[in-house]
Amino acid sequence: MYTLFFQHLNSKVQLTEEEQAHIKTYLTLKKIRKKQYLLQEGDVCKVIAFVEKGALRAYSVDDNSNEHIIQFALEGWTISDLYSFLTGDPATYNIDALEDSELVLISKSAHEELLQTMPKYETFTRLNITGAYLAMQRRLTSIKSSTAEERYQDFIALYPHIAQRVPQHMIASYMGLTPETLSRVRKRISSK
Amino acid sequence: MYTLFFQHLNSKVQLTEEEQAHIKTYLTLKKIRKKQYLLQEGDVCKVIAFVEKGALRAYSVDDNSNEHIIQFALEGWTISDLYSFLTGDPATYNIDALEDSELVLISKSAHEELLQTMPKYETFTRLNITGAYLAMQRRLTSIKSSTAEERYQDFIALYPHIAQRVPQHMIASYMGLTPETLSRVRKRISSK
DNA sequence: AAAGAGCATTGATCTAAATCAATGCTTTTA
DNA sequence: TAAAAGCATTGATTTAGATCAATGCTCTTT
Secondary structure (H helix, E strand, C coil), X not given: CCHHXXXXXXXXXXXXXXXXXXXXXXXXXXXECCCCEEECCCCECCEEEXXXXXXEEEEEECCCCCEEEEEEECCCCEECCHHHHHHCCECCCEEEECCCEEEEEEEHHHHHHHHHHCHHHHHHHHHHHHHHXXXXXXXXXXXXXXXXXXXXXXXXXXXXXXXXXXCHHHHHHHCCCCHHHHHHHHHHHHCC | XXXXXXXXXXXXXXXXXXXXXXXXXXXXXXXXXXXCEEECCCCECCEEEEEEECXXXXXXXXXXXXXXXXXXXXCCCEECXXXXXXXXXXXXXXXXXXXXXXXXXXXXXXXXXXXHHCHHHHHHHHHHHHHHHHHHHHHHHHHHHCCHHHXXXXXXXXXXXXXXXXXXXXXXHHHCCCHHHHHHHHHHHHCC
C-alpha cells in the first residue's frame, strides 16, 4: 500500500526499517473516486497527498467560472495547496481526482512533528520543495519565452504519461491555452 | 557587513552568538559594480548570493537576443541560478548588478557542509526555498488568470520598492510584456 | 438502447499585445 | 560640453491566440 511512497522517500534519504515503520505511524491511506474533491476552495488544506495510484489535478476558478489547472499529479507525485497547508488560510485551489486514486496522506501535525524530530524527514521535505521550485521556474521561463507550439512540444516531451491519460482540454488549461487553440496547434504540428 | 544576512537568518531560525560566528566562517563578502556580471550563461553557478546592499537581476536571452528577466533581488533577497548551483550544469541565466552592490556569498561546498552539520541551516534553507516556491506559484497563477493591467497593479502593490528603483522596461520584461505595452498600460491606469 | 454529457475539431470573427517606426527626453561616456 | 546611449512615449500596423458558434463522436448514465 505504501510501496511507492517509501520508494520515493528512500530515493531521497536512505532509511532503516525502523525509521520507515516509525514514519508509517504518521501516515494514513485514502481512496478517492474519480471526480471527488480532495480539497475545495475556501476550505483549509489539511494534508499533503502523495499519489500511490491514479491521477489528480489542482485548479483555480476565475470570475468567469473558467478553470485554470495549475498542477497534475500522477503516481509518485505529491499534491496539496501548500500555501493553505502552511498558513492555515482558506485554500484558493480545488483539488479533485481525474481517476479513482489511492493516496498517502500526511496531516499538518504529522508533518510538523516529523520535521522537528526526524532530520531525514526535513531533508526529504527540503529536496521535494526544491524540485518543485525548479520545475515551476522552468515552467515560468517557458511560458514567457516560447510560442504555444514550442511549449506543447516541451510538455509532451517532459510529461508523455500525462498527455496520454488526461483530456486535451485540461492540458490546454495547464498550458494557459483554450481547447480550440491547442487543437489547432496539434493540427499544425502533425502536418509537418 | 553581514548585518542584514544575520537578521534574515535569525528571523527564520534563532541562533546563538557562537552559531552565528561559526556560520560566518563559511561566508565571503563581495562588492560588485553596476553592470558587472555575477554569473554568465554557460558558466557554472558557484554561489548563492544574499544582497546586503544594491540590486541585481537574473535573466535569460532568447534566440532573438531578447532579454527575459526572471528575478530581481534587492536588499534582503537571495539570488542564484539554483539549478546550475545544485547540479553543476552550465547556467541558463545571467545575473548582473543594476546598482553598485554588496553581497554575502555562500559557496557550494560551504552550503553542503552547513546543510550536513547544522540542522538549523537546513531549516533555514528549507524555509527559504518554500517561500521562493510559493512566490513563484503566485506569479504563475497571476500570469495565467489576469490581464496585463491587473498584473501590473499587483506588481506595484507587492513590490513598490522595485518599481521605484528599476527601469520600466525591465519591469515590463519581468512581467512578460514589451516596454511599449507597459507604457500604454500605465497610461490607461493613470487616466482613471 | 436511448439520452445526454463531455470532448475534439473546424470555421468566422475579434482583440490584446507585439512589432515597426519615430520623437524627445535624460543620463553616460568620451 | 558634445556625442552617444539608454529610456519612455506615442502612432500605425500586424498577429497569435481568444471568443463565438456549430458539428460529430464517444463515453456515461439511465
